[in-house]
Structures are given as structure tokens and as C-alpha cells.
Amino acid sequence: MSDFSPDWLALREDLDRRSRAPNLLRRLHGRFGSADRTAVCDLGAGSGALLRALAPYLAERQEWTLLDRSAENLDAARQALTHWAGRAVETDAGLALVREGRRFQVCLRRCDLSTDLNAVSAEADLVAATALFDLAAPAWIAALVALLAGRRQTLYAALTYRGGLLAEPEHPLDGAVAAAFEVHQRSDKGLGGIAAGPEAQQLLSRMLRAAGAAVEEADSTRHVTRSEAALLKRELEGHAGAAAETGLLPPSAVSAWLQTRLAGTRRLSIGHGDLLASWPKAAQVAAQVEAA
Numbered sequence: 163m164s165d166f167s168p169d170w171l172a173l174r175e176d177l178d179r180r181s182r183a184p185n186l187l188r189r190l191h192g193r194f195g196s197a198d199r200t201a202v203c204d205l206g207a208g209s210g211a212l213l214r215a216l217a218p219y220l221a222e223r224q225e226w227t228l229l230d231r232s233a234e235n236l237d238a239a240r241q242a243l244t245h246w247a248g249r250a251v252e253t254d255a256g257l258a259l260v261r262e263g264r265r266f267q268v269c270l271r272r273c274d275l276s277t278d279l280n281a282v283s284a285e286a287d288l289v290a291a292t293a294l295f296d297l298a299a300p301a302w303i304a305a306l307v308a309l310l311a312g313r314r315q316t317l318y319a320a321l322t323y324r325g326g327l328l329a330e331p332e333h334p335l336d337g338a339v340a341a342a343f344e345v346h347q348r349s350d351k352g353l354g355g356i357a358a359g360p361e362a363q364q365l366l367s368r369m370l371r372a373a374g375a376a377v378e379e380a381d382s383t384r385h386v387t388r389s390e391a392a393l394l395k396r397e398l399e400g401h402a403g404a405a406a407e408t409g410l411l412p413p414s415a416v417s418a419w420l421q422t423r424l425a426g427t428r429r430l431s432i433g434h435g436d437l438l439a440s441w442p443k444a445a446q447v448a449a450q451v452e453a454a
């Protein structure tokens with residue numbers, strides 16, 4: 163199981179926003195920006211960072227359903243969104259917010275997505291998730307793809323961990339720590355069993371294409387520098403902690419790696435990817451079949 167505390171989510175929010183692939187954000191804007199309203203369902207919403215990041219790209223009226231199993235994170239989302247908008251009105255449906263001319267209706271719902279895929283709103287124009295798919299087991303990803311295909315819902319999956327750790331300056335144990343970290347990523351993270359980890363994005367993309375979706379992918383590698391010292395420290399400690407837990411490296415080696423890295427790392431790059439999937443219209447499918 164994993165721990166995603168509100169302070170960790172807050173620490174990474176700016177970097178995550180900067181790392182999102184801009185071409186996919188432009189696509190989302192092209193698709194939803196001029197609609198009357200956009201309904202979005204955010205899976206594993208944490209403290210609501212995706213709403214804050216996507217708000218300018220979607221319609222002026224937005225209806226968000228934030229799903230998360232952590233009551234603490236949903237409380238943090240309520241507070242962070244209220245702070246972001248300046249004020250919030252509690253309604254029967256959740257929170258009503260206004261910011262920069264846009265109106266938001268936000269429903270915060272606690273659920274365990276590993277057992278409750280029905281919680282994914284059937285009315286959502288866009289199903290979205292950030293930093294979630296690498297936690298999911300292949301069977302869970304397959305079940306979600308089947309659900310989306312049946313409903314022809316667009317999917318935006320951002321910042322899925324893809325593996326690869328590049329740090330400057332290099333350290334002889336970088337490769338071994340990164341390999342142990344990836345082993346840890348392929349353990350049970352509470353979303354349907356042993357997580358796909360660094361293979362998640364490839365798997366998701368393949369399953370979506372096989373189900374008939376048009377899929378676009380883009381790099382969203384997260385680059386952390388010394389100027390974000392607290393975040394850099396947290397990322398390095400996270401890597402060291404996970405690598406040590408696997409037992410694949412002597413604890414003293416991991417500890418020495420961490421101490422050197424904390425003292426002198428200038429830049430850390432962690433491979434991530436974004437994906438946008440949509441379903442061709444029936445007429446397009448008929449034309450494709452005819453042309454084949």
C-alpha cells in the first residue's frame with residue numbers, strides 16, 4: 163500500500179503542473195474549451211491538483227467529481243480548492259466555486275476504486291487521473307478501459323511513472339537504486355493487485371488502441387532541481403526508502419547513496435508520460451472499415 167499525504171501532494175503540485183505535456187493540454191482545450199459545460203471525473207484526485215491545473219483548458223461551467231479513498235486527501239482538496247477560489251459555497255451537490263470567470267461544481271466522493279469502478283461517473287465527458295495508473299494492476303487497467311470503451315468516454319491520464327532516473331552529477335549506485343525502485347513499483351499499491359508500475363502507460367495505451375480508441379502520448383518527465391530543495395529531498399528519500407524496502411541492496415549502500423545525493427544533486431529527472439484517448443465517431447469508423 164502507498165502513502166500519499168496532503169503535504170507531499172502540495173509539495174509536488176507546481177512541478178506536476180509544469181511537467182504536463184502542453185500539446186495534450188492544447189488538445190483538451192480544443193475539444194472542451196468552447197463547450198457550454200464540461201463534466202470531469204478525476205480518479206485518485208488527491209487534493210484536487212488536476213482541477214486547478216485543467217480549469218483554464220475546459221468550459222466556463224465545469225462539474226467535477228473527485229474520487230479518492232483517502233478522507234484526509236479529500237479534506238485537503240476541499241480546503242485547497244476553497245483557498246484557490248477565494249471562497250466556496252457548500253451545496254447539496256458539494257462545493258460551488260468561481261474563479262477567473264469560470265464556475266465549478268465539485269463533488270468530493272470517498273471510494274475505493276479497486277472494488278468500485280461504478281463510482282466512475284457515467285455522465286463525465288472526460289475521465290482523468292494524475293499519477294495513478296502506475297499504481298494499478300493490469301487487470302484493473304483492463305476493466306477501466308472496457309468501461310470507458312463501453313461509454314466512449316475520453317481519458318486523460320497524466321504523469322504516469324514510466325521509469326528511468328537520471329541524476330546530476332552521476333553516482334555509481336544510481337542504476338542499482340533505480341532498478342530496486344522499479345521492483346518496488348511492481349508491488350501491490352492498492353489498486354487491483356500487483357501494480358503495472360513502469361509498464362502501466364504502455365499497457366494502457368495498448369489496451370485502449372485494441373478497444374478502438376485514438377491515443378496520443380507525450381513525455382512528461384519530471385525534472386527537479388536544487389532550487390526546489392524540499393521537493394528534491396523528498397524525491398530522493400522516496401527513492402531510497404522504496405529501494406531499501408526491496409532488500410535488494412545493502413541498507414548501508416542505500417544510505418550512502420542518499421547522503422551523497424542529498425549533499426550534491428543538482429538535478430533529478432524521473433521518467434513520466436501523459437496520454438489522451440478518445441473514441442472515433444461512428445462515421446469515421448465506417449470510413450476506416452471501408453478503406454481497409
Ligand SMILES: C[S@@+](CC[C@H](N)C(=O)[O-])C[C@H]1O[C@@H](n2cnc3c(N)ncnc32)[C@H](O)[C@@H]1O
Pocket residue numbers: 166171178205206207208209210211212229230231232235273274275276291292293294297351352353
Ligand atoms: C500519487 S497520488 C496522486 C494524487 C493526485 N491525482 C495528484 O496528482 O496530486 C494517488 C492518489 O490516488 C489515491 N488512491 C490510490 N489508490 C486508490 C484506490 N484504490 N481508490 C481510490 N483512490 C486511490 C490516493 O489516495 C492518492 O490520493
